[in-house]
Amino acid sequence: MSKVILEMEEVTIRFGGLTAVDSVSMKIEEGTIRALIGPNGAGKSTIFNLITGIYPPTSGNIRFRGTPINGLKPHLITEMGIARTFQNIRLFGELTVLDNVKIGQHCRTKTGWIGALIRGPRVNREEKEITEASMEALRLMELDHKADELAKNLPYGEQRRLEIARAMASQPKLILLDEPAAGMNPQEKQTLMSMIRKIQDKGLTIFLVEHDMKFVMNLSDRIVVLDYGRKIAAGSPAEIQKNPAVIAAYLGKEVG
């Protein structure tokens, strides 16, 4: 039996009168790729916001490697080993590619920003470790040769990969990718897919929200489908493609 890395147990969140996530349960096994799909407004990003501590659930439990994480602050959740990317690009265009990744690691530093200003031997050692780990994350995403370029000068597909590199630099066990393939051309999607598999090969668990069905079906081990905040289906890509409730939720749009 493989180990469960993330467990959601009857998780609900209400915003005023709206139940954005309605009693959702799921277990994600370590080392797998899980996709979360569903129509616009189904509650997918909200689930990521619940897991990463942006919102505490109204009710229910979220456990990471057996430890309850509901109500914990986002930086503590990052330190425990959960990293994420966002739907829209959040890079510092005027900083270099390497500096964008180094920012993703400041949760791992002991001295913090104030300490970094009063540079001592510990800061220098830490700085070296951060640079090395950042370069490794860039190598994984095949962006190491662009370390000194400004982020704004990268082509779109590479900017999205840079965001993943930044998330990887915090050395997570679980990485949440919110629409990683959005806006990419087929070639960029293909490259991204092989890189996500490389991340999996390193032993990480990947949880992704994605609208591109071909991408999801090719990559995922299992898929969870949300509609109006509720989990309406879960299963392998083959099971999901022929599930009548899923087909109905997408109103006849092809799920394959």
Ligand SMILES: Nc1ncnc2c1ncn2[C@@H]1O[C@H](COP(=O)(O)OP(=O)(O)OP(=O)(O)O)[C@@H](O)[C@H]1O
């Ligand atoms: N902070 C908030 N306050 C009020 N309502 C919210 C908040 N965050 C999300 N919602 C609502 O919760 C519902 C789910 O939104 P969410 O962004 O999670 O959907 P989604 O499945 O990610 O959609 P999309 O595919 O369009 O990104 C929507 O009706 C949205 O308007």
